[in-house]
Amino acid sequence: MAFLNEVVPNSLKGTISGAYYLFWGIGFFxxxxxxxxxxxxxxxxxxxxxxxxxxxxxxxxxxxxxxxxNNKGQ
Structure with a gap:
């Protein structure tokens, strides 16, 4: 989840969080x-x-x- 929050723009953080927990819930069930x-x-x-x-x-x-x-080293 932290990785996803780092790579998406601020406008999509709620969307990505919701999608993450939706799929987590589906897998949990x-x-x-x-x-x-x-x-x-x-x-x-x-x-x-x-x-x-x-x-x-x-x-x-x-x-x-x-x-x-590798990306940090460049």
Whole structure:
């Protein structure tokens, strides 16, 4: 959220905040339902998918932080 507030103009901060929390709420509601359906085919599949999502998120964070560091150096 802090990153989004840094990159958008002041006129869009309310809009981006609302969109962020809208999608957070959708994920908070549907996430457990979807994971529950996935785990019906086995707990290991649910854990593997969750781990894959965490890995993807970590890679995105690393990529974004390196790109931001490169932009500061220029």
């Amino acid at each position: 549907f996430g457990p339902i979807i994971i529950g359906q996935i785990t019906k085919s086995g707990l290991s599949l649910g854990y593997q998918l969750f781990s894959a999502f965490l890995l993807i998120e970590a890679l995105i964070l690393v990529f974004c932080s390196k790109e931001k560091a």
